[in-house]
Amino acid sequence: MITGSSDQNLVVLTLYIIGVSYTFNRMIESIDDKVQYQFKGADVNNQLTEQNLQDQIGISFKFNSSYSLDDVKELQITIENKSENLAVYVDWENSTLEYNKQSRRVIRLSPYLTRDLAIPQTPSLITPKKSISEKVTAEDVLELDAVAGTYSAKKPLIGISGLKNGGPPQKKLYNDFMNRGKELEFSLQLVLRISDFRVGIAPGMNIPPMHLINCPFTIKKLPWTYALPWNKKKK
16 A cells, blocks of 8 residues: 555656646746847947047947847947047948848938938038937838838848748757857948048038948847846846
């Protein structure tokens, strides 16, 4: 009787463990996958130093602590003019987003983007000791609302989920990324033009020289435990 009771208890314990494991695995599967975007600010600072711009220009980006896989549709950039007497122009039209060996046109977003995207974008002027904060995206992310006549960012800036539906290299990259064995990388190739503030840019004048600043980013998959309520950070 003792042996039979022990066997029965073992069966019950085994079934209990199987049930708990199954429930736990389903819970993990139901949790949203979270990713983190990181801006490599040190790399940008090194480039500014190499171009003797460290005392004139500051560049930063704002991100939340985490996102769902395809949440990010735009980048929020802040560019500071630290100088006393220089005009800094942000050349959006010649800036590009680089990802997966593809170069994509950058579009500076406005609250109600209604203009024809084929029209070249006007550079943004940053006066001395001032800064601008803008949202930018890739042109192929935008979709036109035929009724409102406005463009808005509808697609992910970096289509992470779409990798699993691609060819073998994309599927492998997706699996490696989701298993936290590899990070994704992309960059904003930002073009700045700098002149004496009293001169500026006028029709018929020489365009100030170009300063290309490579702003690199990484995307990493966060562990599933990050999505648990008690581990979530405030945005």
